Amino acid sequence: MRRTLIKSAMIISMDGAIGDFRTGDVLVEGNRISDVRASIDLGSGATETEFVDGTGRIVIPGLINAHMHTWQTALRGYAANWTLLEYFRRMHAGLATVFRPEDIYIATLLGALNQINCGTTTLVDWCHNNPTPDHTDAAVRGLIESGIRAAFFHGSPKPEPKPGEPHFSEVPHPHGEVKRLLAGPLADRNGLVTLGLAILGPHYSTLDVAMHDFRLARELKLIASMHQGGGPAKTPGGWEKLIEAGLVGAGINIVHGNDLPDGLLDRMIDLGVSFSVTPENEMIQGHGFPITGRLLKRGVRPTIGIDLESVLAGDLFSAARVALSMQRSLDNAEARKESGTIPTTTTIPVREALRWITIEGARMLGRENQIGSLTPGKLADLVIINASDLNLFPVHDPVATVVMQTSLANIEAVMIGGAWKKRNGRLLVEALDTKKELLAQSGRRLVQDIERQGRAA
Ligand SMILES: [Zn+2]
Secondary structure, three states: OOEEEEEEEEEEOOOOOOOEEEEEEEEEEOOEEEEEEOOOOOHHHHHHEEEEEOOOEEEEEOEEEEEEOHHHHHHOOOOOOOOHHHHHHHHHOOHHHHOOHHHHHHHHHHHHHHHHHOOEEEEEEEEOOOOOHHHHHHHHHHHHHHOOEEEEEEOOOOOOOOOOOOOHHHOOOOHHHHHHHHHOOOOOOOOOEEEEEEEOHHHHOOHHHHHHHHHHHHHOOOOEEEEEOOOOOOOOOHHHHHHHOOOOOOOEEEEEOOOOOHHHHHHHHHHOOEEEEOHHHHHHHOOOOOOHHHHHHOOOOOEEOOEOOOOOOOOHHHHHHHHHHHHHHHHHHHHHHHHOOOOOOOOOOHHHHHHHOOHHHHHHOOOOOOOOOOOOOOEOOEEEEEOOOOOOOOOOOHHHHHHHHOOHHHEEEEEEOOEEEEEOOEEOOOOHHHHHHHHHHHHHHHHHHHHHOOOOO
C-alpha cells in the first residue's frame, strides 16, 4: 500500500477531537488518512514510505467549493460588469445557447484543474447548461479527467423559449436523464464524481415543477440544490407548500437566499436545509447582502461557493475572506449604530471561515464522515501551504495565516484521495498548454457565434 508521511508540519485538522499541532505529522495510507499526531514513528515499515518535510508548512484539509458553474470557465471575466438581470439575458438566454459539448468539456476540465491549483479538493459543479446528454457527458468527462473530487449537480438550461416551446420554469427536471447518469457514468455513489440535482426550486419554477423535482430528488436519494433570490419568485408561497407536503429537509440546499424572510429561514433551518453563500458575486450582481450572519445567529454555518468565474476569481480563500470581512463589517456597523462606538471584540473568529470552506461543505454534501477534516479514516484530501513564503512569514496563528493571508501562490501541494495533484507549486497535469489553447479557442468561438447571430454577447 502506498504510504506518505508528512513530517514536522503545522497542522490544522478541523477535527475538534484531534485539534491542531504546532509541529505534527500526517500519515496517509492508500487513499485515506491513517494517523495525525505530534510524532509518528513508522519503525520497520519506513522503507516503503514517501517522506515529505513539512518544516515551515501548514497542512489543512482540502477545500470544498460549494457552488460553481464551471461550464463558464472559457468566459472568464466576461460578465464582470453585468448585474444579475443582464447575466440572465446575456449568459443564460444568450451565450449559453451556443455551447457545444466540447465547450462544456474543456471549460469543466480547466475550471476543475484551476480549483485543484487553488486548493479545492471537492468541487460542487452546478452544471445548468445541459441541453443534450452529450453536453452532460462532456461535463462529467471533464470532471473525471481533472482528478478532482466532485459533486456533479445536473441542471437544465434557461433559454428564451422558441415559439410553441414551454418556458423553462414549466419543464420538470428530466427524470430519464438523471436515471441514465445513475446507471452509467455516475453509478458509483462513492466514486470520485457523484451526482446531485441542480433544480429550479420554487423561486424559478411553477409549483408543479418544484413538487416534481423535490420528489425526484427524494426518490433517488440525491441532494437537490437550487438558487433562491434574484427578482420576484415564480411561485410565491411555494416554500410553504413544499414544507406542508413534507418535501423540505436534509438534502435540500439553498444557494444565496439573501431575501428569505426570517420566519421561513427559521423553518428551513429547523428542517435541516443547508445554505451556500457566494459572497462576492452576491454583492457584485445585486442579490443583496450575504446571509452569513443571519445563519450564524441561528446556530448554523454557511458553505461557500465561487459561483461564476465569468465574473470573479476562482480562489476559495478569497471567497471565505470576503464572506468573513463582509459579515464583520455588517456586525460592526450594527454595533456602532447601537452604541455609537467601535465594538470591544470581533464577532466572527477566523477559524469560522475555515470551517465554511472545509467541514461545512462536507456536511452539505452529507459526506462529513468522509471528507472535510484531517481525521484518521477519512479520505486523504489535503493542502500544504508554504508558510515560509515572504507574504506569510512569520506565523503566529496558523489559522489566521491561512484565512487572512494565504493566496494561490502559497499552495505548494494538493492531495486528493491519497494521490498528489500538485507538488512543488505545480499542477501534475500533462499538456496543460495545449488544454489552455483549447479553452482560449472555445472562448473566442462562443463570443463570435453569439455576435454572428446578431445578439450582443
Ligand atoms: Zn449560481
